[in-house]
Amino acid sequence: GAGVSQSPSNKVTEKGKDVELRCDPISGHTALYWYRQSLGQGLEFLIYFQGNSAPDKSGLPSDRFSAERTGGSVSTLTIQRTQQEDSAVYLCASRSDGGYSYNEQFFGPGTRLTVL
């Protein structure tokens, strides 16, 4: 497809379980971002990948959160030992390095995570 896709769209898990959230960015976009949208915290930055550079992990809330980007394309956000406060919508965005839209981030529909 032409846009950013995320899967699953909804995930319900039990406290203490690990979850993996997937993001497929727009083809050719070199930058990929993860954000979290929750009732208490609003929209907050988590992690950023740019090409082959080391990711900027400055927004990750704890060491239970990690992410990787394989082959400069698909990214997976992993949350280990989930807690109820991890419940949120996790948004992925990608950005091109060139053209008129070079600094526009295109967002996916999000994954709604519910931790019981």
Next chain:
Amino acid sequence: AQSVTQLDSHVSVSEGTPVLLRCNYSSSYSPSLFWYVQHPNKGLQLLLKYTSAATLVKGINGFEAEFKKSETSFHLTKPSAHMSDAAEYFCVVEGGGNKLTFGTGTQLKVEL
């Protein structure tokens, strides 16, 4: 560090009347500013962006915003509201690494 403050958490207007959503920013340098819209159960969509070119920026769906450095403001306006404009609107500032810092959002309600 960059930040944005959205002055109203909720705004209610009648259909056909003007919309004003207020945003103030804080930045140590000339910022790039954005307005995003989020309709219920939909993804974030870019309305418009300011990147140090013209201070009056026109976006999609008849929205526009004016960058005022002296007031550190970037208010979003539309001359005539439509029912389909009901959504949550986010003022956003871009920081290092193009990371976005979002405001807390303004919920726009449009009444008949």
